[in-house]
Amino acid sequence: MKKTGQAEKTGQGIRQLKAAWYLCRDIYYDRSLLIDLSIKDVRRRFSGTYFGLAWGLLQPLMTILVYWLVFQYGFRSSDVGGVPFILWFISGIIGWLYLSEAFSYASSSFLEYSYLIQKVKFNINILPLVKIFSSFYIHIFFFAIVCMICLLFGYFSGIMLLQAVYYMLAEIVFIYALSLITSSVMVFFRDLNQVIGILLMIGMWGTPIAWNMESLPAKVQQILKLNPVYYLVEGYRDALLGRQWFWERPVLGAYFWALTAVIFLAGIHIYTRLRPYFADTV
Numbered sequence: 001m002k003k004t005g006q007a008e009k010t011g012q013g014i015r016q017l018k019a020a021w022y023l024c025r026d027i028y029y030d031r032s033l034l035i036d037l038s039i040k041d042v043r044r045r046f047s048g049t050y051f052g053l054a055w056g057l058l059q060p061l062m063t064i065l066v067y068w069l070v071f072q073y074g075f076r077s078s079d080v081g082g083v084p085f086i087l088w089f090i091s092g093i094i095g096w097l098y099l100s101e102a103f104s105y106a107s108s109s110f111l112e113y114s115y116l117i118q119k120v121k122f123n124i125n126i127l128p129l130v131k132i133f134s135s136f137y138i139h140i141f142f143f144a145i146v147c148m149i150c151l152l153f154g155y156f157s158g159i160m161l162l163q164a165v166y167y168m169l170a171e172i173v174f175i176y177a178l179s180l181i182t183s184s185v186m187v188f189f190r191d192l193n194q195v196i197g198i199l200l201m202i203g204m205w206g207t208p209i210a211w212n213m214e215s216l217p218a219k220v221q222q223i224l225k226l227n228p229v230y231y232l233v234e235g236y237r238d239a240l241l242g243r244q245w246f247w248e249r250p251v252l253g254a255y256f257w258a259l260t261a262v263i264f265l266a267g268i269h270i271y272t273r274l275r276p277y278f279a280d281t282v
Helices: 002-029 031-045 054-074 085-107 124-152 158-186 192-206 218-224 228-241 250-281
Strands: none
Touching: 002 031, 002 124, 002 250, 031 124, 054 085, 054 124, 085 124, 085 158, 085 192, 085 228, 124 158, 124 228, 124 250, 158 192, 158 228, 158 250, 228 250
16 A cells, blocks of 8 residues: 555656646747747736836836835834945845736736637646746846946945846746746636735735844744745845855755745646636636
């Protein structure tokens, strides 16, 4: 009996790895279509407006301005590690703003592109990535603005800025892994969209973005570091402020990628199980 159970688990694991390989292969084959759809998604999102893409930058800028005024002048937050609070804050929140927007859009991608699900030959597994990429284009513009703000304050990380590419890639993979689960479930449970909004609000305050956790006990800090978004937020700060390289966080890095891999495999399992019923539900 034990051998049979172990064989079944091994077989299931192999099937999940094969499904992961096929999914990644399909994404690679459809990379041109993915880019084309994501660009069209950005245009469609801001079509009919006078300022177009500027609205995609205005909202995060206003969010940063409000938080900065509250913490800098309301709570009189001091410099963090010798870095002006505004720089420490914006270098951390930029990654969170991308995650929250891309994850929200990607989670509802199957519902929004329901007409494509009816097409038999269309690989719908790229749809969450379409939303993630369309938000990424705006993120790049916003990242450039943050870089200029850092330069105005006299902070230039030099070659260490290049590691931002690594953290952006890590964030894309992490968001896609999560959205495979949420986008599949949302086809059958539409209220999940509201749940995600609440979770993102909690996540914003549960991640040390606007507050410094160095004053907390060491045990509490270790618990907070279990939040995978902490790795991304601190990574953006490392890249923009030139604090350290990503390989100097080996334990956090290994934990982040291991957790992302588990979420990704779980997402593939849920997606492959529910996909046959999408067309009958959307």
